[in-house]
Amino acid sequence: RQLLDRIEQRDGNYNSFITVTAEQALQQAGAADRRLAEGDAPALCGVPIAHKDIFCTSGVRTSCGSKMLDNFVPPYDAAVVENLQKAGAVSLGKTNMDEFAMGSSNETSYYGPVKNPWDTDRVSGGSSGGSAAAVAAQLVPGATATDTGGSIRQPAALTNTTGLKPTYGRVSRWGMVAFASSLDQAGPIARNAGDCAHLLSAMAGPDRRDSTNLQRDAGDFTADLNRSIEGLKIGVPKEYFGEGLNADTAARVQDALKEYEKLGAELVEISLPHTDLAVPAYYVIAPAEASANLSRFDGVRYGHRCENPADLRDLYMRSRGEGFGEEVKRRILVGTYALSAGYYDAYYNKAQQVRRLIKRDFVQAFEKVDVIMGPTAPSPAFGIGAKVADPVAMYLEDIYTIATNLAGLPGMSLPCGTVNNLPVGLQIIGNYLDEARILNVAHQYQ
Numbered sequence: 001r002q003l004l005d006r007i008e009q010r011d012g013n014y015n016s017f018i019t020v021t022a023e024q025a026l027q028q029a030g031a032a033d034r035r036l037a038e039g040d041a042p043a044l045c046g047v048p049i050a051h052k053d054i055f056c057t058s059g060v061r062t063s064c065g066s067k068m069l070d071n072f073v074p075p076y077d078a079a080v081v082e083n084l085q086k087a088g089a090v091s092l093g094k095t096n097m098d099e100f101a102m103g104s105s106n107e108t109s110y111y112g113p114v115k116n117p118w119d120t121d122r123v124s125g126g127s128s129g130g131s132a133a134a135v136a137a138q139l140v141p142g143a144t145a146t147d148t149g150g151s152i153r154q155p156a157a158l159t160n161t162t163g164l165k166p167t168y169g170r171v172s173r174w175g176m177v178a179f180a181s182s183l184d185q186a187g188p189i190a191r192n193a194g195d196c197a198h199l200l201s202a203m204a205g206p207d208r209r210d211s212t213n214l215q216r217d218a219g220d221f222t223a224d225l226n227r228s229i230e231g232l233k234i235g236v237p238k239e240y241f242g243e244g245l246n247a248d249t250a251a252r253v254q255d256a257l258k259e260y261e262k263l264g265a266e267l268v269e270i271s272l273p274h275t276d277l278a279v280p281a282y283y284v285i286a287p288a289e290a291s292a293n294l295s296r297f298d299g300v301r302y303g304h305r306c307e308n309p310a311d312l313r314d315l316y317m318r319s320r321g322e323g324f325g326e327e328v329k330r331r332i333l334v335g336t337y338a339l340s341a342g343y344y345d346a347y348y349n350k351a352q353q354v355r356r357l358i359k360r361d362f363v364q365a366f367e368k369v370d371v372i373m374g375p376t377a378p379s380p381a382f383g384i385g386a387k388v389a390d391p392v393a394m395y396l397e398d399i400y401t402i403a404t405n406l407a408g409l410p411g412m413s414l415p416c417g418t419v420n421n422l423p424v425g426l427q428i429i430g431n432y433l434d435e436a437r438i439l440n441v442a443h444q445y446q
C-alpha cells in the first residue's frame with residue numbers, strides 16, 4: 001500500500017508505469033500475508049515488483065508500448081510472470097517501454113517518454129526505461145525487463161540501477177511479445193546484484209513451451225555472491241575504450257577497474273576485433289526478425305483495427321499504418337527489404353556470418369579471462385529529444401551491449417559512480433551460463 005501511494009504521488013514526474021494494478025496487488029499481498037502467517041512462504045513472498053509491459057499478464061492490458069496493443073488484454077500469463085507469482089512476488093503493475101522494445105531512450109513509447117529520476121529533462125534509457133526508472137525512483141525494489149541489444153543494461157546504467165541480461169535461453173520467452181527472437185532475453189533490473197540474483201532465481205528455469213529455452217533448472221543464483229574474487233582474470237577489450245566513449249565515463253570505468261585490482265583481480269588487455277561490426281549486423285538481423293514477428297498484427301485477431309475497412313487489404317494497411325509508430329515502421333521496412341529474394345544473401349546471410357565472427361571473438365577471449373569488463377553505454381543520460389531526429393546516433397547507444405546479444409552471452413550493468421550527478425554503468429560480460437559468477441563479481445564491488 002505504501003508503494004502504491006508512492007507511485008500515485010510521484011510517478012506523474014517519471015511516467016514509468018503504463019498500468020498500475022492496485023486492486024490485484026493488494027489481493028496478492030493479502031495472499032502473501034496469509035502464506036507468511038502459515039509458515040509456508042516462498043522465496044519472494046510479499047516482495048513488490050513490476051513487469052515490463054512486454055510480458056503478457058492475464059486480464060491486465062499488455063500494450064508493449066504500442067497503440068497497436070493499447071486494447072490488448074491477454075488471456076494468460078507469460079512464463080516469467082507465472083514464475084515470479086509462484087515465488088510469491090506481488091506485481092504492482094506494468095512499466096513503460098519503447099514501442100515493441102525498439103529504442104534506447106523510451107521516446108518511441110505510445111505512452112510518452114520515461115523521465116530519468118536523476119534529472120527529469122533527460123531520458124531513462126530504453127527500451128526497459130520504465131522498469132529502470134521505477135527502481136531508481138524507489139517505486140519498486142525490482143522489476144522485470146528484456147534485452148535484445150542492450151535494453152536491460154543501458155537503462156540500468158543511465159539510472160544507477162543494476163540489470164542482468166542472462167544467457168540466451170536461460171529464461172523462458174513464452175508469453176513475452178517477440179521482437180527479434182534469436183536475441184530477446186528477459187532479466188531483472190533491481191537495486192543491486194544481490195536482489196538481481198534473487199529475482200533471476202525465480203525467473204529462470206526450464207519451459208517446454210519455449211523451444212529455444214535451455215531447459216536448465218535455475219538453481220540458486222545467490223549461493224556464490226560472497227565468494228572471494230582473488231585471482232579473477234578480467235579482460236578489458238581495447239575496442240571498448242576507443243573513439244565515441246565520453247572521457248568522464250571512461251574515467252569512472254577505469255576507477256572501477258582499479259577497485260577490482262585492489263580486490264585481488266588481475267586486468268588483462270584483450271581484443272574483440274569485430275566489435276565495430278556488431279551494430280551494423282544487429283540492424284540487419286533484428287529488423288529482419290522483427291518484420292516477420294510483427295506480421296501477426298494484422299487487425300484481424302487482436303490489437304488495433306481501423307474503422308470501416310473497405311476490403312481485406314485496406315484493413316491490413318490502415319490497421320498497421322495507424323497502429324505502429326515511426327520507429328517500428330522503419331524496422332519493418334528495413335527488415336522486409338533485407339529478407340527480400342534478391343537481397344537475402346547480401347544482407348541477412350552476411351550479417352549472420354558476421355555474427356559468427358563476433359561470437360568467436362568472445363569464445364577466444366574466454367579462453368584467457370574469466371569475465372570481460374567495460375562501459376555499458378558511451379555516455380550518461382542525454383536530454384529528452386536530443387537524439388530523436390538521428391536514428392543512427394540513437395543506435396550507437398548500444399555499441400557496447402549489442403555484441404553480447406549476438407553471441408548469446410550473459411551481461412550485466414552496475415553503477416560505478418557519476419558524472420555531473422548523472423550515473424555511469426560498468427558492464428560485466430560473462431561466459432555462457434556464468435550468471436552466478438558475474439553476480440558474484442558485481443556483488444564484491446557493491
Ligand code: GLN
Pocket residue numbers: 101102103104126127146147148149150151152179286398
Ligand atoms: N536499442 C536497441 C534497439 O533499438 C535494443 C533494444 C532492445 O534491447 N530491446 O533495437
